Amino acid sequence: MPGEPHLARQIALIAGRSVSRTFRQPELIIPVILFPLILLAVNAAGLSSVTQLPGFPTDRYINFAIVVCFIQGALFASITAGTELASDIQKGFLDRLALTPARRWAVLVGATFGGTSVAIVGTVIYLAIGLIFGVTISTGIPGAVLLVALSIYVALAFAGIGSWLAVRTGSPAAVQGMFPLIFVLFFLSTMNLPAEFIEKDWFRTIAQINPISFLIDGMRSLIITGWDLGELLPCIGVATAMIVLFYGLAARAMRQRVQRT
């Protein structure tokens, strides 16, 4: 009688399935990748005049705006991940996996991997397009590599939110319905202007404590300011905290959902 396969193999198998199935649904991934680019095009062009404000950190708005793509891609990818996991629950595929020796963790991480991999593809595309349209990365190639790595890390963190909502609700529609809330957080951040340039006090206060601002500012510093641990560490810290918190919550919800003995 065969036994339990190694944890890494379990994750690889479940992740492989999730990736195949996601990339076989182009209608799922094309909007995810395209939408942030459209928004970048529109915002970078529409807001380019703000670089004329005295003291604006860069004279090319696209340098400032490109990071928003990364975060947005991560956010959309996590919606995909959450929706996919929720539909696995709804359709009973999770029960199929639960009947094998696979660990809950392997299922949780593996099943969201399709969504995360969309974010990875997105990151590379955004960066390439950004470079073509004149983004200059002040930290050079090592910075660009770290940027991609951070972007994937952030995508994993957002996927944690998606998995938690998926396992909690078990309904793809409910997962999609919750995400506008995260969008709100997104808009109340430093995505369009640096905190010092936000005039309304209440808005600036929210933007300054908004975790998403930390993610944006950290990644942005690699492009605009150069190596700045004061920006990078909070960014990594927030992403790590999100991963711990949301995967923890997801794992707990999973224990309640799959009552496997």
Next chain:
Amino acid sequence: MSGSTAQVARAVLRRTTIHTYKNPAIIVPALAFPLVFLVAFAGGLSAVSSVPGFDFAAGYTAFQFVFVFLQMSAFGGIFSGYRLAEDFESGFARRLMVAAPQRLGLIIGYTLAGLVRFALIGVILWVLALATGMQVLGGVLDVLGIVALGALVSAACALWSIGLALRYRTVDIGSFMQTPIFVLLFIAPVYVPLVLLSGWIHSAASINPFTLLLDAARGFITGEPVKVIAAFAAALGILALMWVWATSQLRRAERAVG
């Protein structure tokens, strides 16, 4: 309009209105999005009005409010097509197609449902904006002008999405209803007036009819109307075009039902 067209339209309208009345929660995202945009754009980006050359008498909040209001109008209309697609999936619309001799009532009913929603959210949006201190330099007639433009946008978008719903009959088409409208709305002087745009977006925004509507509506709110006739002509023209689109899709659907 024959009696039965009106009857069908009324039945559809009643059904969607009752649905909204019984599930008030479904209105929340529709209201939340424009509010978030208003807060994020008007509140977050107010520094933009200090950009050299920016000149708008009613202030940045009013400048952005007009955009958010028209955007809400557009998406309120798209809701009609989404409901129709949903009703196709549940079988309700198919039954209507089979039962109703005057199927134009279907188009009219769903369009009116979008307008009801537009009116509901529009009122809330105006009240909130005025309550939080937005300046309106124009008079009652000017405000009515903005609202009329919004209603036309809403109806045109409703017809656009209804046409798509009639053609594809699945809610999966939802993002296809929204994306072109979304792009059209944003390839316009959203954050700054047209003169401050440069490059490709300046060229694109210059030929985008939505720019015309936006400029006219912003003119109304400052009490100095501009391009009024051109804007209404454009809005009515688009509405007529969308009517042709929706009815052609209806005829196509009728052939399928028989």
Next chain:
Amino acid sequence: MGAEGIRVEGLEREFKGGIRAVDGIDLEVAPGEIYGFLGPNGAGKSTTVLMLVTLLPPTGGRATVAGFDVVKQGPQVRRMIGAALQEAALDDFLTGWEHMDLQGGLHGLSRKESRARGGELLERVGLVDAADRKVGGYSGGMKRRLDLALALIHRPRVLFLDEPTTGLDPQSRSALWGEVERLAREEGVTVFLTTQYLEEADVLAGRVGIIDRGRIVAEGTPSALKAEIGRVSLEAIPSRSEDRERLRAALAPFGKPAAHSPRGEAVRLSGGAEQLADVVRALDAARIEVAELQLHQPSLDDVFLEKTGRSLEGSDDSDAEAPEPAAA
């Protein structure tokens, strides 16, 4: 009872809101036996299966599968069992082979073993040609067969099948029966199979348990159960449907109503088959023209009717496409 059977004692499951889906059932299945678990919609069949395959903790009682306790020894139980649950949860975007590789891999088979075993199983369920196609394009029968093959990849000793033939056409159904029977006979696999179809339990199962509203109302071999009812029933179909009322009245003196007859009336003959001549005379006297007159050996449906007072086939929400019970 041997190590590879099933033993259930006082098993209970109460859902939120006080619904006792399974209300204290006892049963034993011997190794290599096919046990048919028969009941109408909502009887508690799936809930029982979920508890036995360790996916749902019982709220009372105990159960062992292949000698392992379903609550305390979940992992050991899962290693010994295969299950095809009620909705064959397959991924529409993966091919048959990809399902095999995933399932085999998670059960700890190497890729080579998984390929070999998978090929053998796909062959056996007749899906070799379709195995490279995405499951989204499979028919209902193909999905069921793939689900069965997947459940077998790790050579389980106990197999759970929850309504494996619901919605299948007669050919697919008998093909699946053939495979299940072969598994039990040649490989000694213990099979626990739920069904709403009397015919299925009758053909396949060595023993049958009838569950109704969470309780087992009858258990035994199909023939023992029928013998317990013992009496043949008579079904008459009138030439003119208006005569059904009068026909029922005319038949009433001969015995209690039997399992329902779609176009006529049926009674269980209290005096056995010898009464046939009397029945004919009575119908003649009442001037009821009869198109068909048949004697039926007692069926499981009769057993169900006898034990619960309700007919299985006629129960309000039972599947409309249920096959006719076999007239043995």
